[in-house]
Amino acid sequence: MRGLSAALAAAVLFAGAVVSITACAAPGNAQRALPTAAITIATQKGPVKLTVELAETWRQQQAGLMWRKTMAPDAGMLFDFNPPQQVSFWMKNTILPLDMIFIRADGTISSIAANTTPMSETPVPAAEPVRAVLEINAGRAAALGIQPDDRVRGAMFGNARD
Template identity: 40%
Template sequence: MTQIKTRASLAGLLALVLTTSPAAAQQSQPQRLETITLNAGMHNIRAEVALTPEQRATGLMYRREMAAHEGMLFVFEQPAPQCFWMKNTLLPLSIAFLADDGTVVNIADMQPQALDSHCSAKPVRYALEMNQGWFAKRGIQAGAKLKGPVFNPQR
């Protein structure tokens, strides 16, 4: 597991992934990405980081299972309304849309292989997908704050 210590490290990680081909998406196999640790209160999350448009488009497609403490963090270049769907995604997921400081904006539950859009309630740079119900089981809702090396402290 790779720990990303600073926001500047994200630039290095982006450079690394841009030099690799999106072969996993072409082969209909789950992609495996670099990970970071996020914290939701006392709960640790091992989050794969999807930085490039190709990585974000593939997301958690084709996965048949995911450990309870694992997820995928989608990182966008600029805050914008973000929408997700579940094409080729086999697992039921919950998605938390996150502000720059890690505050949960809103959470949506998503059904496997559905084409319904699930969107952020306001512009965000981050979205975190976990197994469906993960946030609810831990009492995490809009306004809660996640911590991790990618989030800016509130200004």
């Protein structure tokens, strides 16, 4: 009987997870705005200040910027993967073209995937394990002079005051 109860509980949890994930898949189901934080990226052109939404939970990260129609030029979404890990993103159900900035634990930028294709299911992997990924409007990284090895400053990286 205990085995049957465990199996039933597992089935209910699985069904709930499927409903949660597919709820994000429908047009018009954009995730509500998340808590925000200020970050600064030290570039060769000078400091770049952004206000980013923090995607910290699994569910927030799964929904990401899906179905969002607009994003301010000085905004973005920062995905926290502490501890650092190998990650891969896709653009499924993401209407906005984005630049994906992969960030090491010390806040330095590992790599940038520029101008990702909206709605694409092609994986966009990090080149190495990363602490975070910053998504901003496509073309902004180049326009702002953001490059690999630039440093992101913020509370997440423990260097907000550096």
